[in-house]
Amino acid sequence: MAINILIGIGGTGAKIVESALYLFSAGVGPSPKVIVGLVDQDNSNGNVVRTEQLLKLLVRLRSHFAAGKANSIDWRSPETEGGSTLFGIDLEPIFGESAHWRPAPDNMPTLRHVMQHQEMAEDERALFDLLFRNEGAAPSDAEQTMDLAEGYRGRAHVGAAALVSALDHDQPEFLERLVELMQASAGGEEVRIFLAGSLFGGTGAAGFPTISRMLNKLRGPNNDKRIQGDKVHIGGALMLPYFRFGPPGDADANVITSAQLLPQARVAIEFYQGLLQQERVFDRLYVSGWDQMFDLGYHEPGRAEQRNPALLPELVAALAASDFFTRPAADLPASAPLVAARRSREGFSWADLPAHESMKRTLYDRLGRTLRFALWWRYRIEPALDERNLFGGIKAGWLKRLAGDTDWQVDTPEARKDLLQYTDALLKWASSMRLFTGGTLGSFSLWNSERLWEDADRRKPTQPVTLRASRTEEESMADLNALLHPSDENSPPVPAAVVFGDLNQRMVTADSQGLGRLVAATHRATRPFRHEN
Amino acid sequence: MSSNLPTRILGTLGVHAALAAAFWAVVRFGFAGQEALAPDLVDRLDGDPMHIAAYVDDVSKQMLLAGLGGFVIAAALASIWLVLLDRNPPYGDKSARAKRGSWAGLLIVAIIAAMVLFWLKLLGSPVATLLAPSVPLNVTAIGMVLLVIGYWLSTAIFAPSSTKVAVPGARIFGA
Numbered sequence: 125m126a127i128n129i130l131i132g133i134g135g136t137g138a139k140i141v142e143s144a145l146y147l148f149s150a151g152v153g154p155s156p157k158v159i160v161g162l163v164d165q166d167n168s169n170g171n172v173v174r175t176e177q178l179l180k181l182l183v184r185l186r187s188h189f190a191a192g193k194a195n196s197i198d199w200r201s202p203e204t205e206g207g208s209t210l211f212g213i214d215l216e217p218i219f220g221e222s223a224h225w226r227p228a229p230d231n232m233p234t235l236r237h238v239m240q241h242q243e244m245a246e247d248e249r250a251l252f253d254l255l256f257r258n259e260g261a262a263p264s265d266a267e268q269t270m271d272l273a274e275g276y277r278g279r280a281h282v283g284a285a286a287l288v289s290a291l292d293h294d295q296p297e298f299l300e301r302l303v304e305l306m307q308a309s310a311g312g313e314e315v316r317i318f319l320a321g322s323l324f325g326g327t328g329a330a331g332f333p334t335i336s337r338m339l340n341k342l343r344g345p346n347n348d349k350r351i352q353g354d355k356v357h358i359g360g361a362l363m364l365p366y367f368r369f370g371p372p373g374d375a376d377a378n379v380i381t382s383a384q385l386l387p388q389a390r391v392a393i394e395f396y397q398g399l400l401q402q403e404r405v406f407d408r409l410y411v412s413g414w415d416q417m418f419d420l421g422y423h424e425p426g427r428a429e430q431r432n433p434a435l436l437p438e439l440v441a442a443l444a445a446s447d448f449f450t451r452p453a454a455d456l457p458a459s460a461p462l463v464a465a466r467r468s469r470e471g472f473s474w475a476d477l478p479a480h481e482s483m484k485r486t487l488y489d490r491l492g493r494t495l496r497f498a499l500w501w502r503y504r505i506e507p508a509l510d511e512r513n514l515f516g517g518i519k520a521g522w523l524k525r526l527a528g529d530t531d532w533q534v535d536t537p538e539a540r541k542d543l544l545q546y547t548d549a550l551l552k553w554a555s556s557m558r559l560f561t562g563g564t565l566g567s568f569s570l571w572n573s574e575r576l577w578e579d580a581d582r583r584k585p586t587q588p589v590t591l592r593a594s595r596t597e598e599e600s601m602a603d604l605n606a607l608l609h610p611s612d613e614n615s616p617p618v619p620a621a622v623v624f625g626d627l628n629q630r631m632v633t634a635d636s637q638g639l640g641r642l643v644a645a646t647h648r649a650t651r652p653f654r655h656e657n
Numbered sequence: 658m659s660s661n662l663p664t665r666i667l668g669t670l671g672v673h674a675a676l677a678a679a680f681w682a683v684v685r686f687g688f689a690g691q692e693a694l695a696p697d698l699v700d701r702l703d704g705d706p707m708h709i710a711a712y713v714d715d716v717s718k719q720m721l722l723a724g725l726g727g728f729v730i731a732a733a734l735a736s737i738w739l740v741l742l743d744r745n746p747p748y749g750d751k752s753a754r755a756k757r758g759s760w761a762g763l764l765i766v767a768i769i770a771a772m773v774l775f776w777l778k779l780l781g782s783p784v785a786t787l788l789a790p791s792v793p794l795n796v797t798a799i800g801m802v803l804l805v806i807g808y809w810l811s812t813a814i815f816a817p818s819s820t821k822v823a824v825p826g827a828r829i830f831g832a
Contacts, residue, residue, distance in 0.1 A: 521821070620749075622746075628819035
């Protein structure tokens with residue numbers, strides 16, 4: 125059993141982790157557990173906050189439906205015997221309560237503070253001034269006095285310096301925690317660490333090589349940390365530029381612009397080429413990008429407003445994490461970076477998602493099923509739970525049978541609320557990918573949630589999709605039938621009538637109890653196929 | 658067609674066959690005697706057992722034909738309803754409840770068709786003059802009751818779980 129650690133570095137890293145979390149929640153990933161960390165200097169970065177909220181939501185859902193609870197889901201039994209894969213992968217924030225690590229604390233707002241400029245000797249200060257522009261530079265170019273509260277703003281060298289200082293001196297808890305986890309290798313346990321980040325921008329570009337090299341050094345031979353290097357595997361997903369912002373509102377703002385992304389990426393690629401040739405940092409490195417830029421149309425330097433919509437390349441990168449965690453250890457080493465490409469410029473279908481054949485099948489079945497589950501739960505099951513007869517009992521016979529032993533007063537309201545929040549978030553995540561892919565890469569043939577959109581506007585990337593509040597039974601039938609594009613045209617997903625028919629059968633739900641039984645049964649009933657294999 | 662539709666149809670036919678057998682037993686043991694014949698007919702036959710038996714056979718055959726014809730129609734209509742469900746299954750509670758319309762419609766058709774049969778074979782035919790005054794009505798009433806029970810029972814038991822809500826009272830069979 126391996127210890128799996130997923131670290132998202134920067135805003136893009138957080139978005140890759142977000143996609144990975146949705147995959148894990150659907151059961152696409154390693155068992156039994158993934159430890160999740162997020163690295164970002166910008167404490168309130170919208171992408172990081174959204175991902176951490178999702179992680180906490182999934183942790184709560186695991187807890188609502190844990191074994192021994194009145195509303196439990198059976199995650200142990202095989203699927204054929206009624207076990208469920210929904211929320212089946214245990215997720216744990218790297219610091220227990222929190223997943224986010226912020227390199228420079230509040231009392232170190234600039235690089236000068238981080239590097240203790242005041243304490244430097246004359247020659248050190250001269251070198252510092254040589255490497256980083258001081259206050260004499262234009263405000264848009266200042267590096268030493270740049271406010272780090274909103275991240276590194278595309279200045280990877282500033283971020284790298286600040287990060288090294290933080291890792292080693294100022295905020296050592298992150299590295300200490302990683303060392304603690306890596307030390308499990310001394311007991312023979314395998315440790316897999318996957319880093320996700322962008323090659324462009326600020327935090328990712330600074331943190332990805334810095335942290336990966338530091339981890340690689342830690343697992344080196346004769347290390348003094350009691351880490352067995354051959355049991356520690358490091359993987360990474362590196363994103364090439366795949367989206368662009370609009371121009372910043374302030375022409376003098378100290379931020380990275382879209383025009384700077386590609387030249388910066390080119391320099392970074394040359395750096396990585398050298399890094400990969402000189403040091404074997406990664407057992408397996410995945411590189412992902414896109415031939416056309418996704419246009420976000422706005423510019424936010426950081427903070428909560430930088431809450432970018434989920435985009436398809438992040439799902440591709442998240443699949444890399446899933447691939448890395450689920451491969452046999454012997455298959456992990458790859459001498460060259462792995463690159464995926466779609467089969468045709470005209471569109472993107474399930475066959476274009478990079479995964480080996482069996483994982484593709486699992487991906488379609490589990491992610492597709494979970495999307496269908498989210499729709500059915502949000503629009504059909506959840507409202508039906510509140511339809512009561514004169515005596516306060518549930519009206520629908522099938523619901524009564526599946527959730528008859530549920531205590532509706534204790535614990536269940538919280539579980540229902542979180543489940544609703546999850547289904548809402550998942551559908552919005554999927555909708556965002558569809559919305560922003562349109563026009564960028566031709567037809568999007570993974571899913572179609574457009575029927576659920578109350579409002580969708582690409583000009584509002586922080587809140588691009590609003591879902592409809594309710595749907596009639598007839599509408600839901602058509603919604604479900606239209607949601608999932610088939611992975612094989614000859615084998616379309618089963619229609620809503622089959623889902624409803626299954627819910628009325630005596631479904632196998634193993635040891636799931638209470639509301640957990642209803643969740644497991646609905647998740648099972650919404651699977652796209654009926655011929656198990 | 659779902660894999661279990663033939664089973665459901667066979668079950669429906671079985672229920673109707675069982676109730677047809679019950680109807681046959683009622684006619685055979687309740688209405689196939691001298692007391693079923695009109696008193697003036699018995700008087701005219703002077704109590705001749707051979708003639709009386711011939712008349713009894715004749716009238717009971719008509720009763721059975723009317724009844725069994727009704728059961729065949731009811732079984733056919735119940736099966737048609739199951740086929741309709743199979744072709745157009747419900748996708749939710751409302752859509753399942755909406756199947757009650759077709760269920761009731763086919764039941765009414767079955768009742769009307771059986772009534773016509775009983776009328777042609779019994780109530781409105783010359784045979785009625787040979788029978789005691791209460792017999793045609795009693796046999797028709799029993800036949801109709803059993804037919805309705807057969808239609809309800811077969812659809813309540815053999816409708817898919819998702820559609821049992823369309824059959825009144827089907828919950829007792831585990832809807």
